[in-house]
Every structure is written in C-alpha cells, then in structure tokens.
Amino acid sequence: MFDLILKNVARHITLTPEETDYFTSLLKPRKLRRRQYLLQPGDIMRHECFVNSGCLRCYLVDEKGQEHVVHFAIEEWWTGDMYSFLTGQPSAYYIDALEDSEVFLIDKPQFEQLFIDIPKFDRFFRRLLQNAYVAMQHRISQNLTLPARERYLNFIQQYPQFEQRIPLRQIASYLGIAPESLSRIRKQMMRR
Amino acid sequence: MFDLILKNVARHITLTPEETDYFTSLLKPRKLRRRQYLLQPGDIMRHECFVNSGCLRCYLVDEKGQEHVVHFAIEEWWTGDMYSFLTGQPSAYYIDALEDSEVFLIDKPQFEQLFIDIPKFDRFFRRLLQNAYVAMQHRISQNLTLPARERYLNFIQQYPQFEQRIPLRQIASYLGIAPESLSRIRKQMMRR
DNA sequence: CGTCTATTTGAATGTACTCAAAAGCGGTGG
DNA sequence: CCACCGCTTTTGAGTACATTCAAATAGACG
Secondary structure, three states: HHHHHHHHOOOOOOOOHHHHHHHHHHOOOEEOOOOEEOOOOOOOOOOOEEEEEEEEEEEEEOOOEEEEEEEEOOOOOOOOHHHHHHHOOOOOEEEEOOOOOOEEEEEHHHHHHHHHOOOOOHHHHHHHHHHHHHHHHHHHHHHHOOOOHHHHHHHHHHHHHHHHHHHHHHHHHOOOHHHHHHHHHHHHHOOO | OHHHHHHHHHHOOOOHHHHHHHHOOOOEEEEEEEEEEEOOOOOOOOEEEEEEEEEEEEEEEEOOEEEEEEEEEEEEOOOHHHHHHHHHHOOOOOEEEEOOEEEEEEEEHHHHHEEEEEHHHHHHHHHHHHHHHHHHHHHHHHHHOHHHHHHHHHHHHHOHHHHOOOHHHHHHHOOOOHHHHHHHHHHHHHHO
C-alpha cells in the first residue's frame, strides 16, 4: 500500500520503524475517478497530496474560458496548490484527474505536527522543494529562450513518459502553445 | 553588519546567541562593483548567496546572443544557481551586479554542516523555498495566461520598488518581452 | 565633455493565434 | 460486437500581437 511513498521518503531521509508507522498513519488514501476534481477555485487546499498511481493536472481558467495547465503529477510526484495550503487563502486553481488515480492526503495540522515530532521531515521537504525549484527555474528559462517547437522537443525528451499518456492538448497548454499550433509542429517534425 | 540577514532568519526561526555567532561566522562578505560577475557559464556555484545591499540579476544568453533575465535579487533576497549548487555541475547562467552591491556567501561544505549542527536551518530553508516556489508558480501562471501588457502591469504592481531602480530593458527581458515592445506598451499606457 | 548604453520611434516581418470545419479516436451502451 | 456520441487532433484561411532591424534621441557614467 505505502511502498511507493516510503520509497520516495527513503530517497532523502531514513525513518525508524516507529517513525514509519507514525508517518503512514497520517496518510489518507483516496481514489479519484478520471475527470474527478481534487480542488476547484475558491476551495482552500487543506492537504499535501502524494500521487500513488494515475495522473493529475493542475490548471487555471482565464477570463476567456481558456484552460492553462500549470503542472502535471504522475505516480511518485507531489501536487497541490502550495499558496493556498500555506496561507489558507482560497485557491485559483483546478486540480483534477486525467486518469483513474489514487492519492494519499496529509492534513495540514498533522503535516505541521509532523515537522515538530520528526524534524527530519523538514529536511525531506526542503529537498523536495529544492528539486521542484530547480525544475521550475529550468522551465522558466526555456519559456524565455525557446520558440514553441524547441520547447516541445525538450519536453518530450525530458518527460518521455508523458507523451504516451497525456493528451496533446494538455501538453500544448502546459507549454503555452495552442493545440492547433502543436499539431502543426508535430506534422512538420514527421517530415524528417 | 549582519542585521539584515539575522532579521531575515528571525522571520522563520529563533536562534540562541551561540547559534547566531556560529551562523554569522560562516558568512563571507563580498563587495561587487556594478557590472561585476558573481557567476559565469561553466562555473560551479559553490556558495549560497544573500544580498545585503544592491541588486543582482541572473540571466542566460541564447545562441543568438540574446540575454534573458531569469530573476533579480535585491537586498534581503537570496540568489544563486540552485541546480549547479546542488549537483556540482557547471552552471548555464550568468549572475552579475546591476548596482554596486554587498553579498554574504556561505560555502557549500559549511552550508551542509550547518543543517547537521543546527537542524532548525532545515526549517528555515524549507520555508524560503516554499515562498520561492509559490512565487515561481505564480510567475509561470501569469506567463501562460496573460499578454505582454498585463504581465507588465502586474509586475510593477507586485514589485513597485523594481521599477525605480532596474533598467527597462532588464524588466522587459524578465517578462519575456522585447525592449522595443515594452517601450510601446508604456507609451500606450501614458495616453490615459 | 565625450562615449557608451538605454530608450524611443518607424517600417516590415513573422510566429503563433483565432475561428471554423473535417477527420480521427475511444469509450459507452444498445 | 457494432454504432453512436463526444472529445481530440488535424487542416485551412485569415489575423494579430509582438518581433526584428535600423536609426534617431535621450540619458548616464567616467
């Protein structure tokens, strides 16, 4: 049941059996059907969320009704709206499932108690955040420097597993490209 | 000398006098002249860097020779190339001073020892990273959803202090806009 | 004061977008 | 198992926002 998340934790810190039991006792498993929402604008994000299986996406809808994917999360990734989680303010984002999925949720009060009871988790989340920070910096750099075609090429190189399972219109949105444009880019690539 | 950085630390954790002394003993003050480099592509980032005064920018140069600003850092901000710092791999970025500046550097070995000696710093940096993560997510969201004009308006609203001291071409670059385009956007805004 | 850099302005260009419609694909139910 | 329905992807045509290139003006630094 908790193999994957414990493996994820073990990448960064080592837990005693008692700590492991304590940690897993905080995890609330939850199944999400394809298209089911985990979060909607106006909701407050009350949990940290680990994806045990399946695939989620986090997105915004602008005033023209256009969706913009902010990130994806497949198994062994963490997701959520950090802003809402930290501040307790209503979120502006949707999070929903692109596939039937299973997630583990940790309540905010228990999450904060966890750092007090097992300070090692400060290190664990510091390291997750460091990695996330590096990935986001990289994404921003690419968005600033590269045209649409290059951004797509780098994306499928960096996340080959995503091309298999995520619809193109979602990938296009993530890259800041209209789906029609991505279609044309791919057609052009075929000709080689 | 260390007022500002201690204030910054105190926002998140409380240090004993001994811990304060230990922490400040790790800080290497360094002055940077305007236009002086702190980091160049190929260099390995060997320090964490706190800006005590002045203003730095982190940027990339693409294959056409165009500069793209990834972030700014004014007094009481941290800067650096997290990727290079964490992995020990050569950086792709430049960091230089837009104004005469003073920074405090912490060596990587001492930085890592700090977490072992004073685990509270795991919490401190976790919180810095949380805030940075939220800010970057916000920036990505805006880049995906808003046209150039709106991005500029939000920027000067969010960082009014930057408009005073950072050249427009740098702001344009940060926002992913050509300097000529930003000039026209501003002209258009004047007409109201 | 002179030089170098930043900003503004103009004109032409282009990349990617919008809108509209057809084709393809997959899931669901009869 | 097949037919239908809905959603995704593709294709086409016209457009727009922002870019590039070039040159003039303004401003800042030494």
